Amino acid sequence: MSHDELPLLTAESAEGGCGDGCACGDGEVYETGLDPALAELLEAAGLDPVEVEDVAMMALSEDLAGGEDVTSVATVPAEAVATADFTARQAGVVAGLRVAEAVVSLVCEDEFEVERHVEDGAAVEAGQVLLSVRSRTRDLLTAERSALNLLCHLSGIATATRAWADALEGTGAVVRDTRKTTPGLRALEKFAVRAGGGANHRMALSDAALVKDNHVVAAGGVAEAFTAVRAAFPELPIEVEVDTIEQITPVLEAGADLILLDNFSTEQLREAVALVAGRAKLEASGGLTLATAREVAETGVDFLAVGALTHSSPILDIGLDLRSS
Numbered sequence: 519m520s521h522d523e524l525p526l527l528t529a530e531s532a533e534g535g536c537g538d539g540c541a542c543g544d545g546e547v548y549e550t551g552l553d554p555a556l557a558e559l560l561e562a563a564g565l566d567p568v569e570v571e572d573v574a575m576m577a578l579s580e581d582l583a584g585g586e587d588v589t590s591v592a593t594v595p596a597e598a599v600a601t602a603d604f605t606a607r608q609a610g611v612v613a614g615l616r617v618a619e620a621v622v623s624l625v626c627e628d629e630f631e632v633e634r635h636v637e638d639g640a641a642v643e644a645g646q647v648l649l650s651v652r653s654r655t656r657d658l659l660t661a662e663r664s665a666l667n668l669l670c671h672l673s674g675i676a677t678a679t680r681a682w683a684d685a686l687e688g689t690g691a692v693v694r695d696t697r698k699t700t701p702g703l704r705a706l707e708k709f710a711v712r713a714g715g716g717a718n719h720r721m722a723l724s725d726a727a728l729v730k731d732n733h734v735v736a737a738g739g740v741a742e743a744f745t746a747v748r749a750a751f752p753e754l755p756i757e758v759e760v761d762t763i764e765q766i767t768p769v770l771e772a773g774a775d776l777i778l779l780d781n782f783s784t785e786q787l788r789e790a791v792a793l794v795a796g797r798a799k800l801e802a803s804g805g806l807t808l809a810t811a812r813e814v815a816e817t818g819v820d821f822l823a824v825g826a827l828t829h830s831s832p833i834l835d836i837g838l839d840l841r842s843s
Contacts, residue, residue, distance in 0.1 A: 552620055559616050563638065565709055567620075573702065574621040577664035587660040598655040599629060600840050602662075603647045604669065607835035611680045613638045613713035614672030615649050617706060621665040626653035639676065639713040648836065655840070662838045671703075672710040673834035679714025679827050682811055691815035691822055694719045694801070698825035707828040716827065727756040728778070734759075741768040748773065757801070763789055770797055780804045784817055791818035 550557055550571045557567035604618060615638055623630060633650040636642060651658060682693040695711045696719055697704070708718045720726045727747045729740070737743035744758050757776040758769045763786060769777055779790050781804035794800060802814050803823040814822060 551624060553623065556616060556619060556623065560620070563616065563709060564712065565617075565705060569705055570617055570620050571624070573668070573706065574617070574624055574664070576702070577621060577667065578624060578661070581664050582660070587656065590656045590659040594655045594659065596654075596656065599653065600655040600658060601650060601652040602658045603839050603841065604649040604651075604665075605837055605839050606642045606644055606646045606648060607837050608644050610642060610673055610677035610834040611714050612636060612640055612642050612648055612669075612673045612834070612836075613676035613710040614669045614706065617672065618665040618669040619649065619651075621668065622651055622653070622658070622661040625661040626651075626657040629653055638709075639715075641680070658838070658840070666836060666838060668706070670833035670836050672706055672713075673836060674831045675707055675710035675827055676714035677834050678831035679711050679716040681808055682822070682824060682827070683715030685808060685811040686815045686822070689812065689815035691819055692717045693811075693827070694821045694823050695827050696823055696825040697722075698829040700828070711827055714827075716824075717821070719823065726754055727751060729756065729758040731759060731761070739768075740765050741772045744769060744772045744774055759803075763793065766790060766793055770794060774798050776801060778803050778823065779819070784810075784813055787814065787817035787819055 550567050552560075552567055552571055560567045560570050604615070606612070615634070615636070619632055619634075622632075629652065631652045635650065636646070636648050642648060679693065679695075686693060693716045695708055695716060699707045704721065708721065711718060720728070729737075729743045729747060733743045734740050737746055740758060740760060744756060747754075747756050755775045757778055758774045759778040759780050760766055760769060761780045761782075766777060776799040777790075777794065778801045779787060782790060782802065787800075787802055791800060799820045800818075801821040801823050802817075802819045806814060806822055806824055811822060
C-alpha cells in the first residue's frame, strides 16, 4: 500500500475492516477508519479512538514517505496471504496491543483477522505470542515497523512502571508520571503508565494547577502564587512545589490540596510528613531512583513523581514473525 492509498479519516469509512476473526459486532460508530469494536476497546482503555488513528496514520505516513514498501512489493506476490504473530522477545508488561492492531488495520486490505492472546497490562514471558494477525503478506510487512515502534515503546513504559509499582507495594504510596512526554504521544504514554500499575498526574496544563519555582518568582512568593491561582480558578485542584521545609506552613495555611516536595532528602521528607500531618497530600519529586523508591515511600508521602517513566524507559523487545506456510 502506498501513502496515497491510506484510508481517509472520514465518517463514511468508519466501518473499518477487522473481519470475522476479531469478534467485532454492531456497536457505536466512531468517526474513524477503525473498526467500531476496536474503537470501543480503545475507549474502554481511556484512549480516544480518533487520536489513536491519527497517531497510527502519522506513523505510517512517515514510514511510507509518499511512496510504497518497495522491498515487500518486489519480493512478495500481491495475492499472498499470511498469519503473523506479535511475539515478546523478553519478559515484561505489555501495553499498546490495540494501538498496534489499529496500525495494522489501516494498512491491511480485504482479508484481515486478528486473534488476541493477552490484554494490555499483562505480564508476559519471552517467546509468548501476544497478538496474531492474518492478512495480505505485503500489508503485514508494510505495517510491521510502525506497529512495533508504538507497541515496544508503550510496553517499555508499562514494564518500567510495574517495577516501580512493585517496589512501592504495601507502602500506600503510588508512582505517578509527569508531563515529560513525547510530543503527540502523551495520551498513549500515560495509558502505558496506567497499564503498568502507576497513576497519571495531570494530562494538560488546564486540568490542574502546579505552582512551580518560576511561578513563585513571578508572583512574589509561594503563598502569593497559590492565592492568585485559587482566586482565578477556584474549582481546580492546586499543587504547589516547595524546596524547603519553611515554605510548607504558608502553603498549608493558604489551603493547598497537594504539595510537591522537590529534591527533599528522606529525612526532610519524614519531617514534612510530620509537619503536614494529613492536612494535604504530599508528592516526592527530584532525583528519585528505583533503588531508593521504597525508602522514599516509607517516609509517608502519598506519591512519587517519576518523569523517567515516559521520557527514559527502554523499549520492551517485541517482534513480528510470519508463520511458515
